[in-house]
Amino acid sequence: MNQKKIIQLAVITVVGVWIFCMSTLISVTMGKRMLAAQTTAPVATVPTVPSTTAPTTTEAPSTTRLPVGGNIVMADVSVEDPEWYVEEQESIKVSQIIEEVNKNNTTQKTTKPKSNVPSGKSSIIKTYVNGINKLKSTTDFSLYKDDKLNLTIDKMPAETIAKSMAESLMKQVQKKPVSYNFVGGIDSGTGLTPNQAIAPLNVAAAVEESAVTSAVATATDDGGYKITLIMAPELQTYTTPAKNHSTMVEVVDIAPYIPKGLTVKTLDMSYTDTKIEAVFDKEGKITSMVHYLKVEKAVANVNFIIDVEVIVHGDFTSNYTFSY
Numbered sequence: 001m002n003q004k005k006i007i008q009l010a011v012i013t014v015v016g017v018w019i020f021c022m023s024t025l026i027s028v029t030m031g032k033r034m035l036a037a038q039t040t041a042p043v044a045t046v047p048t049v050p051s052t053t054a055p056t057t058t059e060a061p062s063t064t065r066l067p068v069g070g071n072i073v074m075a076d077v078s079v080e081d082p083e084w085y086v087e088e089q090e091s092i093k094v095s096q097i098i099e100e101v102n103k104n105n106t107t108q109k110t111t112k113p114k115s116n117v118p119s120g121k122s123s124i125i126k127t128y129v130n131g132i133n134k135l136k137s138t139t140d141f142s143l144y145k146d147d148k149l150n151l152t153i154d155k156m157p158a159e160t161i162a163k164s165m166a167e168s169l170m171k172q173v174q175k176k177p178v179s180y181n182f183v184g185g186i187d188s189g190t191g192l193t194p195n196q197a198i199a200p201l202n203v204a205a206a207v208e209e210s211a212v213t214s215a216v217a218t219a220t221d222d223g224g225y226k227i228t229l230i231m232a233p234e235l236q237t238y239t240t241p242a243k244n245h246s247t248m249v250e251v252v253d254i255a256p257y258i259p260k261g262l263t264v265k266t267l268d269m270s271y272t273d274t275k276i277e278a279v280f281d282k283e284g285k286i287t288s289m290v291h292y293l294k295v296e297k298a299v300a301n302v303n304f305i306i307d308v309e310v311i312v313h314g315d316f317t318s319n320y321t322f323s324y
Contacts, residue, residue, distance in 0.1 A: 116282065117217050117225040124215040125207060128227050128278055131286050132205040135322070136195045139185040143197060144321040146177040149252070151295075151314035199250035199291055199318060207231075211244035223282035231274040233296075238267035245271050249291045250318055254300075262304045269298040289320040 118127040135141075180187040180197055187197070196202055214230040234242035236251060245251050251271075258264060273294040279287050293316040300310045 115219065116223075116284070117219050118227070119217065121212070121215045122209060124217045124227055125209060125212055125229065127217070127280075128229060128276070129205045129207065131278065131280060131284065132198065135286055136198055136204070138194060139182065140324075141182055141194075142323045143180040143182070143194075144177065145180070145197065146319045147175040147250075148317045149174060149314065150316075151312050153310070153312050155309065155311035157308055198320070200247050201250055203247055206247045207244050220279065224280045224287075227276075227278045227280065229276040231271075231276070233270065233272045236267075236269040236271065238264050238300075242269075242271055245274060245293070248276065249274060249293055250316070251293070252295060252298075252316060258302075259304075262302050264300060264302050265307070266301040267298070270296045272296045285322070285324060286320075287322055289322075291318040291320075292316075 118124045178190070178197075180190065180192065180194075182194055185193055187193075190197075211232050211234070212229050213232050214228070216228045217225050218228075219225050229248075231244060231248065234245050236242040236245065238255075242251060252269065254267070255264075271293055273292075273296075275292045276289070278289045281287050295312070295314050295316070298312045298314075300312075302308050302310065
């Protein structure tokens with residue numbers, strides 16, 4: 001507070017005290033005179049006269065009026081807020097602004113855009129199955145497919161028939177990469193439809209949730225996501241397919257490669273560690289996919305004049321690349 005304001009307040013305070021003292025003195029003097037008049041003068045009887053009360057108009061005074069000895073003293077008082085009070089109010093306003101800014105920043109940081117990445121085992125599995133079935137019904141797109149089968153013969157007799165069967169099987173199951181260009185749902189080069197070229201072949205994708213041991217979905221840098229599924233082990237026989245593998249991946253089918261005159265009596269093929277990976281773009285379309293199947297053990301009993309047992313193991317990898 002500056003010196004000028006201090007002097008103004010001091011003057012106003014002195015004037016106010018002086019006025020108060022003068023008013024008190026005058027009031028006491030007037031009171032004594034009135035008391036003396038009541039005790040000495042006779043009381044006069046005045047007839048009652050009806051009176052009319054004029055409407056009272058109240059007007060807010062523009063200045064402060066102080067009676068001093070019968071005179072009216074006009075005093076205009078203007079007192080500014082103390083400097084400490086002004087500074088305190090400014091500090092409160094600044095604190096409120098900072099608090100509001102921090103609140104807005106916290107809200108912006110905690111509010112994230114809704115993610116398109118599926119979560120939860122059921123949702124992830126459903127997203128993959130629906131994506132494959134939608135792709136199978138898509139009419140116009142391109143596909144590059146590359147399959148690799150590795151087989152190792154663990155047991156096979158030296159008979160010529162057994163060797164012939166094994167060599168034929170190993171040769172024919174090896175596939176070369178194929179490019180498909182589907183227009184109107186047909187690839188002109190092979191005559192195949194997407195349903196015939198994309199695993200599971202010739203059937204719609206489906207799986208029991210209990211047959212999937214792990215389902216994970218992770219976001220990709222381009223706004224899409226990657227789904228990884230691990231399937232529980234399953235057994236395929238010559239007459240009975242592996243229930244869930246046959247509707248999710250391309251299983252090994254040896255029937256087309258059996259030489260004429262050879263009878264398959266039994267076939268037990270155990271699938272383990274089967275993994276499916278599929279990359280989806282931000283629009284929910286599959287752009288690439290990898291199926292990996294491990295044949296832990298395959299035991300075949302065949303007959304061609306004599307009974308022969310063949311035991312093999314191996315793995316199968318199928319790579320897909322899609323463009324739209």
